[in-house]
Amino acid sequence: MGGPGAGPECKIGPRPVAERNPPVAHGAARGGPGLKFVSLKICRECFYTVFEDEIHSVIVENQLFKPGERIAIGASGGKDSTVLAYVLSELNRRHNYGVDLFLLSVDEGITGYRDDSLETVKRNEVQYGLPLKVVSYKELYGWTMDEIVKIIGLKNNCTFCGVFRRQALDRGAALLKVDKLATGHNADDIAETVLLNILRGDIARLSRCTSITTGEDGPIPRCKPFKYTYEKEIVIYPFHWLPNLNQLFTYAYFKRLDYFSTECIYSPNAYRGFAREFIKDLERIRPRAILDIIKSGEDFRISTSTKMPEQGICERCGYISSQARLFRMPNCARKPASLKWCKACVLLEGLNRGLPKLGIGRSRGLNNDRKKDMKQSHGTENIGSKQCGTLDF
Amino acid sequence: MQLTLEFGGGLELLCDSVKIHKVNVNPQDGEDKLNMKDLLAWVRTNLIKERPEMFMKGDSVRPGVLVLVNDCDWELSGQLDTTLEEKDVVVFISTLHGG
Incomplete structure (x- = not known):
């Protein structure tokens, strides 16, 4: 196999953002395999540029941030939120968004899972110079997930955890006095959620799960800057940065991608797992399927006779x-x-x-x-x- | 043929938690070249100690496992047909878990 690389194999060079298509159209315009990394055969340096510029244009086109805003990044220590924290702090500097970024983590109180990943977030705090706030189930609700599981067993524990986490993020965001919460949900995650909401007949969630910004009428709006970003690219991005970054980032990346040890010890999560595998199977045949499922979710029209929650x-x-x-x-x-x-x-x-x-x-x-x-x-x-x-x- | 194989994203746990393996793999009898398909079969037999279904599906990697040959996405080099050469570096990373 020949050398990878820069130079002759790269089909594009760094070019002004304006000359490139917006991310979705970009994916659609690619025709064949939707991954630009695949179909455009770009080199490492161009990949960084494309990856970062696409996220920048998603942020600009959807007006995710306004100057002077305080933005919390929901940080789990996983690959998505770690890359999000890194990319947002870079773009904020490079393009003068003028926002103040914070890291917000939830400690569910799961020994051997969250305690390890929180260590990663604490490293990110130092490395990116972003203030970190950790809110715990114990302090908010008086219960850790370890204690809850002892009482209720492994059957419905994810219901507790999910409901509590959502509110914990809101409360943490209120404590930080931020205007918005950015989460690391990527295109694969959203496509999965569209499928799951269809399978479950959950029309209310189906209609809002593809929105790039949600909860604008609530106390803390949430946004997803990685809405159009393939998970594959998020994984490749830190991988290629490895030689250039210090050990901390290496640790954050490999530590949390360690899927056996970092998948929540209380969550078999079989149903979502099937949807996830299905999406990955589709991606292998036609990568753009991921973006197309999101498009389908966006374009669903809910019939007016459907009762919607208030x-x-x-x-x-x-x-x-x-x-x-x-x-x-x-x-x-x-x-x-x-x-x-x-x-x-x-x-x-x-x-x-x-x-x-x-x-x-x-x-x-x-x-x-x-x-x-x-x-x-x-x-x-x-x-x-x-x-x-x-x-x- | 000397190769460096690297496992990440949790895949290392399938091979005794060792991430980097310096290995010697030779083309099958009668063949003069080693390709990725041969290498995957070799890895499955010689390196994967448990749950091979987390690594492979059919004769290829499980969807969701990224493969880089000399830092290049193997989808660019022909996937299973990619021919390997002396001192190539092959990286496998799972994207299936860990957000």
Whole structure:
């Protein structure tokens, strides 16, 4: 096999951003294999340029950041958020976004998983010079995931974790007083989520999971600068940087890509795993399928007769929550029907009262929960519970 | 033929947690060249100690595993048909987990 490389094999040279197509059209225009790294045969240096410029143009075209804003980067220590933190701090400097960047991590309290990855985030804090805030389930809710799993077992634990994480990020963002939260969700993640929401018939999530910015009417909008970025490229990017970066980045990259040890120890996550493999199988045949699934998700028109959830305010914690996730609190001294809590509060109340199955599943209200619990005690699988909270966008 | 094989993204756990392997692989009898297909079969037999299905699917790598030959995406060099030469460096990285 001949040398890789720079020079003759590279089909493009660094050129002004304006001359290039925007990312989606860029992918579409490629025809064959959608990966520019593949179809355009570009060299390492051009790959960096293309990778960074595409993310820059996504940020500019979608007006993700405004000068003076404070932006939190949801940082897990994984490859996506590590690359996001690195790229955003580079682009902020290079293109004068004028934003203040922060790292925000959630400590779920999972021994042997999150404690290790948090060490990575702490290294990133030093390396990129970005202030880090860690919020923990223990301090927010009084429970670690280790403790929750001891009570409820491995069946519905991902429901707790997902619901709590979402709110924990909101609360951490509020503590940091940021205007927006940027997450490392990549194109593969979003395509997976589109498929899963279709499989689940979750129209509300289907219609919002492809939005590059969500929650603009809520307290903390979230955005996904990697929405059009192939996971493959995110992996190649730090790989090629390896020789040029110090050990810390090497560590962050390899440590967290270590999938057996870093896949959450409590999450078999079989359902999403199938969708993930399916996407990767499709990618091998036609890489652009990933972007096309996102396009399909964007272009779905929800029929006007479909009942959509409305947003409400939790009467316990005051956080905004979609109506679908507002649950009537059972056995309440006040008029039960009048008290609506968000799912995090219902789950927490269940834990604290020794009724951990409260709020599990997709039911809305106690009666349904009871029916479900009864069914479960007769050995029926609770199909309502989600495998992993990262489904929520 | 001397090759350097590198496993990342968790794949190293399939081969005793060793990331970099300096190996000697020769073309099969009657062949004068070694290609990636031969190498994958050799790796599966000689290096992968557990769960080979995490590394391979059929006679190729599992979708989601990146392959770089001398730092170049193997999709550019013909994937399984890529011919290997003395001192080539082949890297396998899984992208399947770890966000």
